Amino acid sequence: MDQQELLSLLALKKAPLIGDIMAKKLIRTFGSAAAVFEQPYREIAAIEGIGEKKAQFIKAKDLFQKAENELKFIEENKLKYRVYYNDDYPERLQYCVDGPIIFFENGNINWNNPYTLSIVGTRQITSQGSAFLEKFMADIAPLHPTIISGYAYGVDILAHKLSIEHGLQTVAVMAHGLNQTYPRNHAAHNNDVKKNGGFVTDFWSTDTFDRKNFLGRNRVIAGLSEATVVIESAEKGGSLVTADLASGYNREVFAVPGRVNDKYSSGCNSLIKQSKAHLLTTAADIPYILGWQQNEVAVQKQLFVELDKDERAIYTVLKEQEKELLDIIALQVHMPVHKVASLLMSMELKGVVKPLPGKLFMLT
Known part of the structure; x- marks a missing residue:
């Protein structure tokens, strides 16, 4: 990123009474953070929600000196930074109207995990x-x-x-x-x-x-x-x-x-x-x-927590077969067909099994 734009983002972030929502409005109005500081005082004050007092804060002479000191800290400590209009900014945070225009990061974070x-x-x-x-x-x-x-x-x-x-x-x-x-x-x-x-x-x-x-x-x-x-x-x-x-x-x-x-x-x-x-x-x-998709290991580990003994027996049978008939399942678990049918209904509601035509069942 251009250093002047970065300094301008830092300065805008630090300007009293501005906040991230108003900062985004200013950037949207003038095209960039750097462009905000290039505007005459009256142009900034005329923006709805700004006024003369906030415009004075933006035009404060010491704002960029503070930004330069913070940039030095960022560079010396090799911190990463994320800007809200860049592609590497976390997607979920982009949808928050008051999400920070810039934030700082120390470590090795993968922001692409869907969960x-x-x-x-x-x-x-x-x-x-x-x-x-x-x-x-x-x-x-x-x-x-x-x-x-x-x-x-x-x-x-x-x-x-x-x-x-x-x-x-x-x-x-x-x-x-x-x-x-x-x-x-x-x-x-x-x-x-x-x-x-x-x-x-x-x-x-x-x-x-x-x-x-x-x-x-x-x-x-x-x-x-x-x-x-x-x-x-x-x-x-x-x-x-x-x-x-x-x-x-x-x-x-x-x-x-x-x-x-x-x-x-x-x-x-x-x-x-x-x-x-x-x-x-x-x-x-x-x-x-x-609606997260569970892999096989996750399914097995979690379902055994929520399934009772009889349901686990049915689960084991279906795990060994791609699909199986209701009557065959009942024979293999040594239970009456009506009981197995009821258990399968319960397991279907839990998202564990799904029915197929012809009284066939399989794991989801």
Whole structure:
């Protein structure tokens, strides 16, 4: 990219009160980020939503000096950057009206994985929540999804660690510049994350940790993913904000239910009760709702979790044969035909088998 355009993008990103939505409008109006800064003050101020005060910020003399300092940091640390109008910008984030005009990346991230999940939740994850997440990650791993989270305590860091354990790409979205790590003790995992994905942020190196940055961070988490999974949450919390953002981007949201009196199940239960999230009880719910194609290994691993003993017997017979008659299946599993017919109906509803003409059945 032309250096002047890059500097202009950085300057526009840092201009107070502008934001990504207005920055995109300015670029669209004048043709490029560099062209924005070439316009007379009055031309910029005349743009709807800008006005004189914001135009003054854009024309501030020190804006490009700050941009040059940040570009030096990017180059010295060999960071990658993604610009919203370029082909290497993540496709899902392009569909978000408030997606960053530019963000920064450290690691080795493949943005072409069609299966991408955000996993979020409370910083005070319970033993029950940890157990669910551990099993969920083990069961979803054969589909090789990219796992995105916020590198915070609790659900976030466990999702990243389990991703690494199962050989999955993981992306940590930070609420500050990439010259720091918060929480600091999570720096022990930095190298593993970079090897299995990486870190992203749209904050500068001069932006230190601040709670006010969470909303900006959460919009990127939600925007990068096909779906957001909430493991545990109190009645209020950042993970519910991420869920709302995901819903606003027309992405699917999943929530793990819990007991009505459990503090960190109340947020998830509320999402489900208000029809803001799909109820999530097993990893198999994800490909079923999202329509992901399961390979044979993934099917076998996940279905044996949700099929009962009799259904597994039928599954084994059909796995050995390309297709089989209802009567023959009943003989091989030593069950009455009417019972096998009922079980096959149940398995069809679960997406495991499909009927063929002539009372034949086969695995999907």
